[in-house]
Amino acid sequence: MTALVVFAHGSKVDAANQAIHEVAARVGAKSGCACVAAFLEIAEPGLPRAVQQLVERGATRIVVLPYFLAPGRHAERDLPRIIDQIRNDLRDIHKEVTIEAAANLDGHPALVGILLDRAAAVLEEL
Amino acid sequence: MTALVVFAHGSKVDAANQAIHEVAARVGAKSGCACVAAFLEIAEPGLPRAVQQLVERGATRIVVLPYFLAPGRHAERDLPRIIDQIRNDLRDIHKEVTIEAAANLDGHPALVGILLDRAAAVLEEL
Numbered sequence: 001m002t003a004l005v006v007f008a009h010g011s012k013v014d015a016a017n018q019a020i021h022e023v024a025a026r027v028g029a030k031s032g033c034a035c036v037a038a039f040l041e042i043a044e045p046g047l048p049r050a051v052q053q054l055v056e057r058g059a060t061r062i063v064v065l066p067y068f069l070a071p072g073r074h075a076e077r078d079l080p081r082i083i084d085q086i087r088n089d090l091r092d093i094h095k096e097v098t099i100e101a102a103a104n105l106d107g108h109p110a111l112v113g114i115l116l117d118r119a120a121a122v123l124e125e126l
Numbered sequence: 127m128t129a130l131v132v133f134a135h136g137s138k139v140d141a142a143n144q145a146i147h148e149v150a151a152r153v154g155a156k157s158g159c160a161c162v163a164a165f166l167e168i169a170e171p172g173l174p175r176a177v178q179q180l181v182e183r184g185a186t187r188i189v190v191l192p193y194f195l196a197p198g199r200h201a202e203r204d205l206p207r208i209i210d211q212i213r214n215d216l217r218d219i220h221k222e223v224t225i226e227a228a229a230n231l232d233g234h235p236a237l238v239g240i241l242l243d244r245a246a247a248v249l250e251e252l
Contacts, residue, residue: 004245006241008178008195011196012198013197013199013202016196019197019232019233020196023237023241025236025239027245030238030242031242032246033245058137059138063248065241065244067195067230067241069193069194069231070134070137070145071141071145071196072138073139076139100248101248102244102245102248103244103247105241105244106142107145108240108243108244110240111149111231111240112153112156113153114229114231114234114236114237115132115191116153117234118228118229118230118231119228121228121229122189122226122227122228123128
C-alpha cells in the first residue's frame, strides 16, 4: 500500500496547520492513497510519528511531499536527515517499508497561474 | 499603469531568490503588467525599493502578490506594516499611486494538483 505525507514547516498559527491537514485530505481524496500531514517543527505530528501511524495502517511505500515553495534548508537539508533517521528506525522491524521524498513545489508552472488568479481577484474589484 | 510585485521571504540560497525573479518574470509575461520580485528580508530588493522603481517607471497602481503558502506572520503582519509605511512615503510626492496586497497562495485548489503531480513523478519511477 502506497501512502503520502504532505510535509510542511509547522506554524504557531493554528489555522495554518489546519490548512495543511485540509490539503492532505484533498490529496488523499484525489489520489486514492492514504495521505496525512506532518510538520518539521512547532506543530504535530512530526514526520516520524506520521510515518509510524501509516505503517501501522499497512503502508509499505511512503512518499513525502514537501510543501515548500523554495529549495531552502528545510526541504534540502532537514528533510533528508529526518528521512534517513526514519529509514534507520524502520530497518529492524519493518524492512519492507520504503520512504522517499518528492520534489517541492518550486518550479511548477501552476504557481504562476495561482499568482495570476490572486492578482485578478484584486484587479477585478475596480 | 498597473504593476505587480511577487513578494517572497528571501533566502540565503541564491537559487531560491533567483527562482522568485523567474516567477515574477513569468507573471509579468502572462499578465501583460510590469512585474518584479521583492523580498521581506535577506535578499534584495526590499518591497519599498521595488515599489519606488515601479513608480519611477510610471506605475500608478501596485498590487503585491504574497508568495507564501500559509497565513503566517510574514503575510499577515509584516506585509501590511511595510505597505502602510510605503503609503506614508508615497503620500507626499506620489499621491496618485495606490498599493494593495492580494491574498497569499493558501487555499488555492491548484496547490493540491501540484502535490499530486509531485507524487506522480515519484510513483511513476517504479
